[in-house]
Amino acid sequence: MRPTRHSFLDTADLDAFDARTAALEDPRPHPTEAALTQLGAAIMSETLDLVLGTALEDHVRTVGEALLGGLHTGVQRLDREADRARDVLAAGLRDFDGSEVADVDLQSARQAAEAADVAAMALAYVRDAAAEAYGAATGEVWSPWRTGGRPLRTTAAEIEAREALRAVRERRLSACAPGGPVVALRGAPSAVAEADGMRLFDALNWARGQWPGMALAITGAAGPERLARSWAGQKGVRLIVxxxxxxxxxxxxxxxxxxxxxxxEPVCVLALTATLDGGEAAGRPFGPALGLLQQARARGVRCVRIGRKPPA
Incomplete structure (x- = not known):
């Protein structure tokens, strides 16, 4: 059983999610991160156990993605609720007049914003664990589809509100940062031959060897970029679309x-401009892939045009 939550609770020994739930000062218990992760894995595992090996197996991708899509929609709705709560918090901070009533309202708004944010985080743990179980069982990689005057004195509540809003911005920026050097990739949608896939993976593995902490940037197009998405999921490489x-x-x-x-600002650009089946000249080069190479060369960025030989 968790201790009663107080604003002075020592959260040093808790993980990030449990520390945030403990700071909410809600007497009701929150599920732990481990419990939420277990729930997500169990939901997907039970679903796949029922579908795989049956007549529904041909539709497992649709079933799995529908389940994950529903969880992702829930996360988005909770995120919007959290955003609306932060709008109320920001308005209260902007109009704060130093009165006791305004002070209490500001504290309440901060708690509502934090509670909504924690709810979104909780469902995201369920979604991500379900996605991992889906990938382990099927080999598919799922990703989300396509956010009067003021008194001289400053109260503790006003400081807390500002810190809360700043922390939200910092968390979101941190979550969106590439986290390392970026390697960009464009591929011709028609490059789907076996040779194309082999050389694509050679190039991606070479790039990862050059920049172990790389993030892979693609546009999400069909063909090689879809294969690259799967490669990133298998290798644990962060993906930017x-x-x-x-x-x-x-x-x-x-x-x-x-x-x-x-x-x-990629450190390298990879481009598979045409299928390698039957030779580089077998198909007309893909214009956007050529365009990316030209932009990169003009800026002095290292370029690799994927061909029949692996990058040296």
Whole structure:
């Protein structure tokens, strides 16, 4: 049983999630991170045990992704609730007048924002554990689809609110940071031959050897980039996806996606511009992949055009 939560509770010996739940000062218990992870794995394992080996096995990808998609939708809804709670917190901080009533309201708003954030984190643990179990059982890699005057004195509640909002921003920036050197990849969607896949994996493994802490940046296109997504999941490489925005940019969207990839300041660009089945000239080079190479060369970024021989 957990101790009663107080604002002065020592959370040094707790993990990050349990420390945050302990700081909520809610007398009701929260599930632990381990329990949430176990739940996610059990949900997916039970589902796959029922589906695999039956007539539904042909549809296991749809079933698994539907379950994961539902959990992800729940995380997004909770994130939006947390964002709305932080809007209330920010408004209360902005309009704070130093009165006791405003002080109590500010503390309540901070607690509501933190509680909503913790709920989103909890469901995310369930989702991520379910996704890991899905990948282990099927070999598929799932990823989410496509956020009057003030008094001179400052109260403890006002300081807490500012710290809470700053901590949220820092956590989100940390979660989105690549965490290491970025390697960008573009591939021709038609490059789906066995030779293409072999040389693609050679190039990716070479890049990981050069930059062990790399993050892989792709646009999410079909063909080689889909294989690269699976490779990243298997190798534990962080993935960054710059999806083309066709609704906004139309036919120029694939080239605008190149701009986003280059904005990540990659240390290297990999490009499989055409299928290697029957020779490099067997197909017309893929324009966006060539465009990324040209941008990288113009900026002095190392470029590797994937060919029949592995990178040296």
């Amino acid at each position: 710059a999806r083309p925005d066709f609704a906004r940019h139309g036919r120029a969207a694939p080239f605008r996606a190149n701009d986003e990839l280059m904005a990540l």
